[in-house]
Amino acid sequence: MTLFESASRNAAPFLHGPEFAAMSEALRAGQFGHNTATDAFETELAEFLGVPDVVSVNSCTAALHLSLLAAGVGPGDEVVVPSQTFCATVHAILMAGAQPRFADITADTQCVDSTTVRAALTPRTRAVLPVLYGGRAVDLSEIRTELTDLGITLIEDAAHAFGSRLGGELVGTTGALTCFSFGPIKNLTCIEGGALIPRDQHDADQVRALRLMGVTQSQSARIRTTDYQVDVRGWRYHLSAVHAAVGRVQLAHFPVIEEKRKALWRAYARELAAIETVNLVDVDVDHSVPFNCVVRVPDRDRIFATMRDLNIGVGVHYPPNHTQPAFLRWYRPLPVTETTATEIMSLPFHPAMTENDVHHVASVLEQAVLIPRPETL
Template identity: 55%
Template sequence: MTLAPVAAASPGAERNAAPYLYGTELGALAEVLATGHYGHTAVTEAFERQVADFLGVPDVVAVCSGTAALHIALIAAGVGPGHEVLVPSMTFCASVQAILATGAEPRFLDVNPATMCTTPDLVNEALTERTAAVMPVHFGGRNTDLAPLERLLSNRGITVVEDAAHAFGSHDNGGRPIGAVGRLTCFSFGPIKNLTCGQGGAIVPRSPNEAARLRALRMLGVAGPSADRAATTYEVTATGFRYQMSSLNAAIGTAQLARFEETAIARRTLWRAYREALSGIPGVELVDMDVSRSVPHLCIVRIPDRDRVWVQMRSAGIGVGVHYPPNHLQPAFSRWARSLPATERLARHILTLPFHQHLTVDDIHHTAAALRRALSTGDLR
């Protein structure tokens, strides 16, 4: 039996997803293909409005990826050369690459091992005179609560740019949707995210002026409706990037959003099944979450002898992974390395179990049983 890694679909996932993939999404794609216009169109703008309505915010700016969202959000916040951006080392490398793309430098943060998210105390300890922004990562769908630092950061002119790539549909400690609390919030709608566009991302701006700035940045600095074919000219008013979301990706996202509540319920149900199945297995610690206010994205455990267990599970066809190798230990980012003891301990023990909404409870019990055998005997046969 093969269970999917987090980043791929399993045969079972394809079977269970077929009514969606060959129904709603395919129909939405067919409608766009029939128009002959595949770039940024009214379909993209309708998707933006629908996401804004879902989050309860005035506006959303759709882009081609979560990385693009982080990049231009940082630029819109005024981040550039000479600045530092505080970011947890325990995140996908895209978070760091987005910072470097602005000309700024990362200053890596440690995390709370219980949540794999950073904390207000860790952020406060890492602030320097060059800090221009803080990028909390809502790891696995968990909220990083920086509310105790909001006044301090605001007084110092430091912008919070939320990396909510894992957290679409999750809520903060006050019950508000992540993205709806007045920060620059960036989502990813990549292939394995809670809501997928195939590829894509979005930014929640803090004001109409910021939204206009982000729209110019995503469209090569072109001001106004560049897609208006009746216009004889257009103005390029600033530096920009080709970061707009295509109507094909927006169509997939629209179909996904229409049933997102179903997706959220499935993910929460499967998380609870994992919690029950893993309980009582010696040596296994689930990095748990409050699923009443979060939509889980990754299922991670801490275990002894992780590398051996990883090999045993993969050899049995169970797609385990590791999210993520710490960035401060990566060769490309070594010049900004600093001691992060919790992150470094976590990195030796974390294992990501297969997790997506097309799993079954039987799949989860199969995975848990295999993990128990690997830990107790080292043999999955």
């Protein structure tokens, strides 16, 4: 990329090179669906996380949907979820036949906490779905026993948080159903893909059947018979061997990815510290693998337009779901979400960036903040 071209993109995939050879080998093998490469990726993910089992799927949306079904969520149930998330989280709830119960967030983290979750609980709550925004692990230990006693399942949307930790424990190892995304710009990419961490063998068996059209027999077993058996209604959610091949390379290089993302976020923290009125959303970088770099700024829309005009790839992640036309029937006032929705702006953040790129973005942001509003000129 040319000088500062990286800063013109809000996010971008980060590949090391061996991914291309791995994809080519998977293609030459001639079996593009779920096969031994997919199984190997699951085994390696489980070893990395230190968990008994991992179930790979074709997206985090699929992982969320299957996790909700594994938790017994269905029609008539409510799922507590922050409005501050990508709309896929809400769609997964609706796909399970349940309804979202939107929760507020804290301004500093853009995540739910025990107080905001407790305020959203109702007698119909069947699951709580915290979103680990920006890669920050959400600590609900204060109310975890309370949720368990109420028969409420904790399902983590960790789309942003592969490799992050809650204290000393990796996300995915704390006992909750946990869903990861391996989409194009995530901390670890399969180009497209996802995974879920089951709570036990029952969860694992159930979601493995659901992800492959309800067929419970393994691929090798189906090859040896003239028939197969569909035991439950299912979906085409499995991860292909080609995508798994990319994920295996990424996983082997994950320490490099982690260090690049942490170094980039710390560079932003240093550069932005001196800019008044710019507040950096805290991801707890010592324990997190940052997915993005989000600031809160006054007069966001003007600053956003100025940055775009100056070829800086800013974005907004995300417009709140409880004000979206498709979800308005579940609207409830969320003061913090609604206020910060007018302030948040995502700065360019991807491992191809350099510290010079970060300095450039911060310099342009400082200029944009200082430009007077049109009515004051």
